[in-house]
Protein backbone atom coordinates (compact mmCIF):
# COMPACT_ATOMS: atom_id res chain seq x y z
CA UNK A 1 0.00 0.00 0.00
CA UNK A 2 0.96 3.60 -0.50
CA UNK A 3 0.40 5.50 2.73
CA UNK A 4 0.37 9.28 3.24
CA UNK A 5 1.60 10.45 6.63
CA UNK A 6 0.33 13.82 7.85
CA UNK A 7 2.17 14.93 10.98
CA UNK A 8 0.94 17.99 12.83
CA UNK A 9 0.05 19.54 16.13
CA UNK A 10 -3.67 19.51 15.24
CA UNK A 11 -4.43 22.10 17.91
CA UNK A 12 -7.14 21.93 16.61
CA UNK A 13 -7.53 19.94 13.37
CA UNK A 14 -9.24 22.19 10.76
CA UNK A 15 -10.60 21.91 7.21
CA UNK A 16 -7.17 22.73 5.70
CA UNK A 17 -5.82 19.45 7.05
CA UNK A 18 -8.73 17.41 5.66
CA UNK A 19 -8.70 19.06 2.23
CA UNK A 20 -4.97 18.47 2.05
CA UNK A 21 -5.28 14.77 2.94
CA UNK A 22 -8.13 14.25 0.48
CA UNK A 23 -6.24 15.92 -2.38
CA UNK A 24 -3.13 13.88 -1.56
CA UNK A 25 -5.10 10.63 -1.82
CA UNK A 26 -6.49 11.65 -5.20
CA UNK A 27 -3.35 13.10 -6.77
CA UNK A 28 -0.67 10.85 -5.30
CA UNK A 29 -2.67 7.60 -5.60
CA UNK A 30 -2.53 6.94 -1.88
CA UNK A 31 -4.50 4.12 -0.27
CA UNK A 32 -4.69 5.85 3.08
CA UNK A 33 -3.59 8.94 5.01
CA UNK A 34 -2.40 8.43 8.56
CA UNK A 35 -2.69 11.54 10.76
CA UNK A 36 0.11 11.62 13.34
CA UNK A 37 -0.43 14.12 16.18
CA UNK A 38 2.80 15.32 17.76
CA UNK A 39 3.46 14.47 21.40
CA UNK A 40 5.87 17.34 21.93
CA UNK A 41 5.91 19.59 18.84
CA UNK A 42 9.28 21.04 19.87
CA UNK A 43 9.40 23.62 17.01
CA UNK A 44 6.22 25.17 18.48
CA UNK A 45 6.13 24.33 22.18
CA UNK A 46 8.55 27.09 23.24
CA UNK A 47 6.14 29.79 22.04
CA UNK A 48 2.92 28.67 23.70
CA UNK A 49 1.31 25.95 25.78
CA UNK A 50 0.16 23.10 23.56
CA UNK A 51 -3.29 21.67 24.35
CA UNK A 52 -3.10 18.26 26.11
CA UNK A 53 -2.82 15.35 23.68
CA UNK A 54 -6.10 13.75 24.83
CA UNK A 55 -8.07 16.74 23.50
CA UNK A 56 -6.12 17.01 20.23
CA UNK A 57 -6.60 13.28 19.68
CA UNK A 58 -10.31 13.41 20.54
CA UNK A 59 -10.84 16.23 18.03
CA UNK A 60 -8.98 14.25 15.35
CA UNK A 61 -11.19 11.22 16.03
CA UNK A 62 -14.33 13.33 15.59
CA UNK A 63 -12.95 14.97 12.43
CA UNK A 64 -11.88 11.75 10.70
CA UNK A 65 -14.89 9.59 11.63
CA UNK A 66 -16.68 8.19 8.62
CA UNK A 67 -13.75 8.35 6.17
CA UNK A 68 -12.18 4.89 6.00
CA UNK A 69 -9.18 6.22 4.07
CA UNK A 70 -8.21 8.39 7.03
CA UNK A 71 -6.53 6.86 10.06
CA UNK A 72 -4.71 8.06 13.19
CA UNK A 73 -1.39 6.89 14.61
CA UNK A 74 -0.62 7.74 18.24
CA UNK A 75 3.03 6.74 17.80
CA UNK A 76 4.35 10.20 18.79
CA UNK A 77 2.03 10.43 21.78
CA UNK A 78 3.42 7.18 23.16
CA UNK A 79 7.05 8.28 22.76
CA UNK A 80 8.83 10.36 25.40
CA UNK A 81 10.76 13.51 24.48
CA UNK A 82 10.57 15.78 21.44
CA UNK A 83 8.59 14.41 18.49
CA UNK A 84 11.17 14.02 15.74
CA UNK A 85 9.62 13.18 12.37
CA UNK A 86 12.76 11.28 11.33
CA UNK A 87 12.25 8.85 14.26
CA UNK A 88 8.55 8.51 13.54
CA UNK A 89 9.11 7.66 9.89
CA UNK A 90 11.93 5.23 10.74
CA UNK A 91 9.59 3.36 13.13
CA UNK A 92 6.62 3.40 10.75
CA UNK A 93 8.83 2.18 7.89
CA UNK A 94 10.17 -0.70 10.01
CA UNK A 95 6.62 -1.70 10.99
CA UNK A 96 5.30 -1.51 7.42
CA UNK A 97 7.92 -3.15 5.28
CA UNK A 98 5.53 -3.71 2.36
CA UNK A 99 4.21 -0.15 2.32
CA UNK A 100 5.53 2.93 0.60
CA UNK A 101 5.39 6.05 2.80
CA UNK A 102 4.75 9.58 1.56
CA UNK A 103 5.16 12.35 4.13
CA UNK A 104 2.75 15.23 3.44
CA UNK A 105 3.57 18.82 4.30
CA UNK A 106 2.28 22.30 3.65
CA UNK A 107 4.79 24.65 2.05
CA UNK A 108 5.29 26.50 5.37
CA UNK A 109 6.39 23.29 7.08
CA UNK A 110 8.55 22.36 4.08
CA UNK A 111 10.32 25.75 4.26
CA UNK A 112 11.04 25.06 7.94
CA UNK A 113 12.48 21.61 7.20
CA UNK A 114 16.18 22.60 7.36
CA UNK A 115 15.58 23.44 11.05
CA UNK A 116 14.08 20.04 11.84
CA UNK A 117 16.02 17.24 13.51
CA UNK A 118 18.08 15.28 10.92
CA UNK A 119 15.99 16.26 7.87
CA UNK A 120 18.15 14.12 5.56
CA UNK A 121 16.99 11.03 7.50
CA UNK A 122 13.36 11.85 6.76
CA UNK A 123 13.81 11.16 3.06
CA UNK A 124 15.54 7.86 3.81
CA UNK A 125 12.18 6.48 4.87
CA UNK A 126 9.57 8.43 2.89
CA UNK A 127 9.03 10.49 -0.20
CA UNK A 128 7.94 14.04 0.66
CA UNK A 129 4.90 15.63 -0.93
CA UNK A 130 4.39 19.36 -0.57
CA UNK A 131 1.13 21.29 -0.96
CA UNK A 132 1.06 25.07 -1.41
CA UNK A 133 -0.10 27.18 1.49
CA UNK A 134 -0.79 30.90 1.16
CA UNK A 135 1.02 32.40 -1.83
CA UNK A 136 3.86 29.94 -1.88
CA UNK A 137 6.45 30.33 -4.63
CA UNK A 138 7.04 26.61 -4.85
CA UNK A 139 9.95 26.76 -7.27
CA UNK A 140 11.81 29.33 -5.16
CA UNK A 141 11.05 27.27 -2.09
CA UNK A 142 12.48 24.08 -3.57
CA UNK A 143 15.65 25.92 -4.48
CA UNK A 144 16.07 27.31 -0.97
CA UNK A 145 15.44 24.18 1.06
CA UNK A 146 18.75 22.44 1.36
CA UNK A 147 19.92 19.37 3.22
CA UNK A 148 17.59 16.89 1.54
CA UNK A 149 17.60 15.11 -1.77
CA UNK A 150 15.07 17.01 -3.93
CA UNK A 151 14.55 13.93 -6.12
CA UNK A 152 12.56 12.65 -3.14
CA UNK A 153 10.15 15.62 -3.19
CA UNK A 154 6.77 15.58 -4.97
CA UNK A 155 4.29 18.42 -5.27
CA UNK A 156 0.52 18.30 -5.20
CA UNK A 157 -2.14 20.95 -5.56
CA UNK A 158 -4.91 22.01 -3.26
CA UNK A 159 -7.19 25.04 -3.19
CA UNK A 160 -5.52 27.69 -1.04
CA UNK A 161 -7.24 27.35 2.30
CA UNK A 162 -6.30 30.29 4.45
CA UNK A 163 -7.13 28.61 7.75
CA UNK A 164 -4.62 27.81 10.48
CA UNK A 165 -4.96 26.39 13.97
CA UNK A 166 -3.49 29.66 15.25
CA UNK A 167 -6.30 31.59 13.57
CA UNK A 168 -8.93 29.21 14.97
CA UNK A 169 -7.55 29.52 18.52
CA UNK A 170 -7.53 33.31 18.23
CA UNK A 171 -11.11 33.35 16.95
CA UNK A 172 -12.37 31.14 19.76
CA UNK A 173 -10.63 33.36 22.32
CA UNK A 174 -12.24 36.43 20.76
CA UNK A 175 -15.69 34.84 20.44
CA UNK A 176 -15.64 34.99 16.63
CA UNK A 177 -17.19 32.24 14.46
CA UNK A 178 -15.24 29.03 13.73
CA UNK A 179 -17.99 26.55 12.95
CA UNK A 180 -17.33 26.28 9.19
CA UNK A 181 -13.54 26.39 9.52
CA UNK A 182 -13.66 23.13 11.41
CA UNK A 183 -14.80 19.61 10.55
CA UNK A 184 -18.35 18.91 11.84
CA UNK A 185 -18.39 18.25 15.57
CA UNK A 186 -15.04 19.86 16.38
CA UNK A 187 -16.47 23.28 17.25
CA UNK A 188 -18.93 21.55 19.59
CA UNK A 189 -16.06 19.69 21.29
CA UNK A 190 -14.11 22.94 21.75
CA UNK A 191 -17.19 24.56 23.28
CA UNK A 192 -17.97 21.66 25.55
CA UNK A 193 -14.41 21.49 26.92
CA UNK A 194 -13.93 25.25 26.97
CA UNK A 195 -10.69 25.04 25.00
CA UNK A 196 -8.80 28.12 23.76
CA UNK A 197 -10.69 30.57 26.02
Ligand code: ATP
Nearest residue numbers: 007008009010016105106109133161163164165166
Ligand atom coordinates in the same frame (compact mmCIF):
# COMPACT_ATOMS: atom_id res chain seq x y z
P1 ATP B 1 -0.51 26.38 13.87
O1 ATP B 1 -1.29 27.55 13.30
O2 ATP B 1 -0.86 26.07 15.31
O3 ATP B 1 0.98 26.49 13.64
P2 ATP B 1 -1.26 24.72 11.56
O4 ATP B 1 -2.59 25.27 11.14
O5 ATP B 1 -0.06 25.08 10.76
O6 ATP B 1 -1.01 25.04 13.12
P3 ATP B 1 -0.40 21.97 11.95
O7 ATP B 1 -1.18 20.92 12.68
O8 ATP B 1 0.82 22.44 12.60
O9 ATP B 1 -1.45 23.14 11.65
O10 ATP B 1 -0.11 21.50 10.47
C1 ATP B 1 0.21 20.18 10.10
C2 ATP B 1 0.55 20.13 8.63
O11 ATP B 1 -0.56 20.58 7.84
C3 ATP B 1 1.74 21.04 8.22
O12 ATP B 1 2.49 20.35 7.24
C4 ATP B 1 1.05 22.26 7.62
O13 ATP B 1 1.85 22.89 6.64
C5 ATP B 1 -0.17 21.63 6.97
N1 ATP B 1 -1.29 22.58 6.89
C6 ATP B 1 -2.01 23.06 7.93
N2 ATP B 1 -2.94 23.92 7.50
C7 ATP B 1 -2.82 24.01 6.15
C8 ATP B 1 -3.49 24.76 5.12
N3 ATP B 1 -4.47 25.60 5.44
N4 ATP B 1 -3.08 24.59 3.84
C9 ATP B 1 -2.06 23.73 3.54
N5 ATP B 1 -1.39 23.00 4.46
C10 ATP B 1 -1.76 23.13 5.75
